[in-house]
Amino acid sequence: MSKTYDVIIVGAGPAGLAAAIYAGRARLDTLILEKALPGGQILLTDWIENYPGFAEGVGTFSLMDAFRAQAERFGAKIEMDEIGDLRHGEGPLWMIVGREKTYQARTVIIATGSAHRHLEVPGEAELTGRGVSFCATCDGAFFRDKIVSVVGGGNWALTEALFLTKFARQVKLIHRRQGLRAEKILQERVWEHEKIELVLDTVVDTINGQDKLESLSLRNVKTEETWDEPMDGLFVSIGMIPNTGFLGSVLELNEWGEIMVKKKMATSQLGIYAAGDVTDACSNQVAIAAGAGVEAALAVDDYINNLD
Amino acid sequence: MSKTYDVIIVGAGPAGLAAAIYAGRARLDTLILEKALPGGQILLTDWIENYPGFAEGVGTFSLMDAFRAQAERFGAKIEMDEIGDLRHGEGPLWMIVGREKTYQARTVIIATGSAHRHLEVPGEAELTGRGVSFCATCDGAFFRDKIVSVVGGGNWALTEALFLTKFARQVKLIHRRQGLRAEKILQERVWEHEKIELVLDTVVDTINGQDKLESLSLRNVKTEETWDEPMDGLFVSIGMIPNTGFLGSVLELNEWGEIMVKKKMATSQLGIYAAGDVTDACSNQVAIAAGAGVEAALAVDDYINNLD
Numbered sequence: 001m002s003k004t005y006d007v008i009i010v011g012a013g014p015a016g017l018a019a020a021i022y023a024g025r026a027r028l029d030t031l032i033l034e035k036a037l038p039g040g041q042i043l044l045t046d047w048i049e050n051y052p053g054f055a056e057g058v059g060t061f062s063l064m065d066a067f068r069a070q071a072e073r074f075g076a077k078i079e080m081d082e083i084g085d086l087r088h089g090e091g092p093l094w095m096i097v098g099r100e101k102t103y104q105a106r107t108v109i110i111a112t113g114s115a116h117r118h119l120e121v122p123g124e125a126e127l128t129g130r131g132v133s134f135c136a137t138c139d140g141a142f143f144r145d146k147i148v149s150v151v152g153g154g155n156w157a158l159t160e161a162l163f164l165t166k167f168a169r170q171v172k173l174i175h176r177r178q179g180l181r182a183e184k185i186l187q188e189r190v191w192e193h194e195k196i197e198l199v200l201d202t203v204v205d206t207i208n209g210q211d212k213l214e215s216l217s218l219r220n221v222k223t224e225e226t227w228d229e230p231m232d233g234l235f236v237s238i239g240m241i242p243n244t245g246f247l248g249s250v251l252e253l254n255e256w257g258e259i260m261v262k263k264k265m266a267t268s269q270l271g272i273y274a275a276g277d278v279t280d281a282c283s284n285q286v287a288i289a290a291g292a293g294v295e296a297a298l299a300v301d302d303y304i305n306n307l308d
Numbered sequence: 309m310s311k312t313y314d315v316i317i318v319g320a321g322p323a324g325l326a327a328a329i330y331a332g333r334a335r336l337d338t339l340i341l342e343k344a345l346p347g348g349q350i351l352l353t354d355w356i357e358n359y360p361g362f363a364e365g366v367g368t369f370s371l372m373d374a375f376r377a378q379a380e381r382f383g384a385k386i387e388m389d390e391i392g393d394l395r396h397g398e399g400p401l402w403m404i405v406g407r408e409k410t411y412q413a414r415t416v417i418i419a420t421g422s423a424h425r426h427l428e429v430p431g432e433a434e435l436t437g438r439g440v441s442f443c444a445t446c447d448g449a450f451f452r453d454k455i456v457s458v459v460g461g462g463n464w465a466l467t468e469a470l471f472l473t474k475f476a477r478q479v480k481l482i483h484r485r486q487g488l489r490a491e492k493i494l495q496e497r498v499w500e501h502e503k504i505e506l507v508l509d510t511v512v513d514t515i516n517g518q519d520k521l522e523s524l525s526l527r528n529v530k531t532e533e534t535w536d537e538p539m540d541g542l543f544v545s546i547g548m549i550p551n552t553g554f555l556g557s558v559l560e561l562n563e564w565g566e567i568m569v570k571k572k573m574a575t576s577q578l579g580i581y582a583a584g585d586v587t588d589a590c591s592n593q594v595a596i597a598a599g600a601g602v603e604a605a606l607a608v609d610d611y612i613n614n615l616d
Contacts, residue, residue, distance in 0.1 A: 018360040018595060025358055025449065027474045050333055052326040052598045053361055055377035069363035141333065162613070166335045185614070263589070281571075283606055287326060290360045291599020298591055305470070306493070 005031045007300050008096055008105040009076075010083055011243075013040020014286045015276025016111035017067035018293030019300075023109075024074025026301040031105070032071065033098060035082035039064035040113050041277070042286055045138050046129050051286045063286075083112075083246045086272075092307065094271060106307065107300045110251075110259060110267075110274040111293060112243035114284075119151065119236055123207030131213025132234045135284060136160040139233075145169045148233035149216065151204060153177060157237035158186040164235065165195040172229070174199045176221060207234060242278045254280050265296035273299055313339045315608050316404055316413040317384075318391055319551075321348020322594045323584025324419035325375035326601030327608075331417075332382025334609040339413070340379065341406060343390035347372035348421050349585070350594055353446050354437055359594045371594075391420075391554045400579060400615065414615065415608045418559075418567060418575075418582040419601060420551035422592075427459065427544055431515030439521025440542045443592060444468040447541075453477045456541035457524065459512060461485060465545035466494040472543065473503040480537070482507045484529060515542065550586045562588050573604035581607055 007023050009016045012034035023030040032038075042048060042060045049057040072078070081098035089095035089104050096103040116134035118124055124132060133139040136150075140163055148168045150161040153175035164171045173190060178200050180187050190196050199218070205226065206217040213234060219226045242258045244251075252260050252268040258280040265273045265281075275282075275292035282288050315331050317324045320342035331338040340346075350356065350368045357365040380386065389406035397403035397412050404411040424442035426432055432440060441447040444458075448471055456476045458469040461483035469481045481498060486508050488495050498504050507526070513534065514525040521542060527534045550566045552559075560568050560576035566588040573581045573589075583604040584590050584597035 014360070021358055021360055025445070026471070049378075050329055050602075051361065052322070052329055052378060052602075053359065053366075053371055053374050055374040055381060058361075063361055066361050066363040070360060073363060137333070163334070189613075283603065285599075285602050285606075287595075287602045288599040291593075291596045291602075294358075294360075294593050294595045294599075295591065298593075305497075 003104070004093060005029050005103065005105040006304055007031075007107045007109060007297075008033060008103055009109045009111055010096070011040070011111035011113055011276070011278070012038035012068065012078055013111060013113045013276060013289065014042060014064070014067060015113070015282075015289040015293035015296075016109065017064070017071045018290035019109050019111060019275060019297040020071035020076035021067070021074055022294050022297035023300060024071060024076045026297065027075075028301060028304065030076040031103065032076055032078045033081045033083060033096070033103070034078060035080070038068045038078060041115070044128055044134060048138065048286065049141065050137070086247060086250050092271060106304060107271045107273065109293070109296045109300060110247075110272065110278055111276045111296075112278045114240040114242040114258075114277040116236065117239040117241055119204055119238065121204055121206055123209065124236070127207055127209050127213050130211060131209060131232065132207060132236065134236050136163045136235050137285070140164050140167050143168050143233045146232035147172070147230070148235060149174050149231055150235045150237055151175070152237035152239075153180040153182065154237070154239065155182045155186060156239070158182040158190050160235050160237045161196055162186070162189060162193065165193060168195065168233070171196045172199050173197070174202050174204065174218070176203050177201065204234075240277070240284075244278060264299040265292060266299060271303065311412070312401060313337050313411065313413040314612055315339075315415045315417060315605075316341060316411055317417045317419055318404070319348070319419035319421055319584070319586070320346035320376065320386055321419060321421045321584060321597065322350060322372070322375060323421070323590075323597040323601035323604075324417065325372070325379045326598035327417050327419060327583060327605040328379035328384035329375070329382055330602050330605035331608060332379060332384045334605065335383075336609060336612065338384040339411065340384055340386045341389045341391060341404070341411070342386060343388070346376045346386060349423070352436055352442060356446065356594065357449065358445070394555060394558050402579060414612060415579045415581065417601070417604045417608060418555075418580065418586055419584045419604075420586045422548040422550040422585040424544065425547040425549055427512055427546065429512055429514055431517065432544070435515055435517050435521050438519060439517060439540065440515060440544065442544050444471045444543050445593070448472050448475050451476050451541045454540035455480070455538070456543065457482050457539055458543045458545055459483070460545035460547075461488040461490060462545070462547065463490045463494060464547070466490040466498050468543050468545045469498060469504055470494070470501065473501055476503065476541070479504045480507050481505070482510050482512060482526070484511045485509065512542075548585070548592075552586060572607040573600060574607060579611065
């Protein structure tokens with residue numbers, strides 16, 4: 001633990017890399033720690049049409065590779081490590097304990113994102129990006145006039161189902177119970193919508209398909225009846241898990257485990273900022289995460305100028 | 309005034325066009341009103357290096373043309389008109405009175421941006437983008453080892469001057485009075501900084517240069533002494549003017565005339581949202597404005613779904 005960075009950014013998704021671009025340009029000594037590969041959750045889908053600046057859309061790998069190259073161009077370094085702990089260091093410094101090393105910095109930007117909760121059934125991993133999606137806003141338009149399913153019973157699942165009616169010919173909402181958890185007004189809309197069919201008391205046992213999704217093996221949990229349902233798209237909407245496990249009780253989180261941020265992406269701890277889907281201020285969109293990353297980096301630069 | 313739009317976006321800069329991309333994809337009937345050409349303030353500079361996704365930078369015209377094409381691809385229409393008034397229409401509708409026509413919409417996103425206050429001296433308009441800039445974050449890196457000036461005496465001017473010391477060989481801070489308005493701590497840093505020279509009681513009379521900035525004609529307002537000062541870059545930091553003149557007293561503004569936004573870019577009026585530099589939540593950066601535009605469009609879609 002020889003070196004003290006100006007800022008350590010945890011997570012190399014859109015928020016973290018956008019923050020690094022600005023931190024680098026502000027001449028801050030910047031390290032990004034990423035546990036896997038740079039790019040984040042967006043790489044779960046192949047193509048993005050709604051990141052502003054690419055009229056015809058852009059491959060997600062190519063987009064995130066550009067974010068990375070841009071951050072490195074302005075001096076940010078990326079190291080692969082998984083964070084186990086974040087704690088106070090000497091004076092105003094922060095200490096980050098990774099699997100590989102322990103790091104020290106004047107400020108930290110947490111941009112670890114969130115993970116979609118998975119069904120964890122056979123076929124899900126293999127067909128993700130090939131008919132199985134976790135985001136209707138991202139991928140809905142690919143299913144014009146197709147038949148799609150949404151799995152889930154909460155607000156998010158019903159919102160996804162309603163959104164998908166703009167594109168799909170039919171939307172089946174599959175939920176493991178009889179009752180939905182979503183707000184009544186959403187439920188009314190779903191019940192009344194001619195394109196939406198509810199498939200209740202039902203779970204997905206297997207997701208079938210070779211190169212792309214072909215059908216779902218479903219099971220009614222009350223009758224134990226099973227059947228195969230041909231399907232073009234499956235949207236899994238059973239919740240998000242913000243990646244805040246490593247934080248312990250250092251920062252204030254909301255009831256869903258998201259980091260609560262104030263204006264300028266400040267957290268409850270001086271010197272610690274957060275941006276992107278790990279916070280309570282984001283909506284799973286690359287443009288919003290990138291903007292928040294930029295805000296966090298500008299705030300870090302201000303904070304450091306006031307320390308000096 | 310035959311037609312009712314789902315959303316009218318006022319202003320076709322980064323915030324407005326990003327909002328339009330998302331509004332279009334949400335299948336909202338979307339109109340953008342722009343008084344001049346799409347693109348916004350960013351077109352004052354030729355090249356942008358800090359918009360995430362373009363590792364080597366991108367021409368601002370090409371970037372904003374992509375924003376525009378992307379918005380149009382998803383169904384947004386752009387019309388040229390200048391807004392004179394925004395007022396309540398029938399029921400929950402809003403009426404926008406333009407020079408050309410009167411428009412009606414269920415929701416409005418105000419993304420009219422802000423304008424840098426100009427010196428309004430000879431040479432300023434001609435040499436903008438050719439040595440004269442309004443944004444050190446945007447253009448500072450082009451002046452590595454050069455001599456630059458900042459005009460202004462407020463927080464923003466001193467912050468710009470301090471930022472420019474990362475690149476420039478020397479920074480002259482020109483201010484028309486003896487006393488600076490900026491916070492004491494910023495003043496202390498500026499006074500102590502070896503690269504910064506203060507040129508007080510002094511105004512810029514003329515900005516000189518053929519294809520690029522060459523020198524400034526300066527005048528001491530106390531002694532009336534005049535002289536020419538060779539110069540590579542000039543940053544004008546005498547304030548921003550949010551473009552909210554047409555709003556009258558419809559929305560709550562802060563003391564600088566910026567629209568005050570809450571979470572999700574809501575304003576003090578139901579159905580009216582705002583995004584980008586016209587609000588109190590932005591920092592003159594394309595990525596932040598674009599993210600805010602996306603947030604506003606998602607909020608509009610939610611609001612309209614709840615109206616139905």
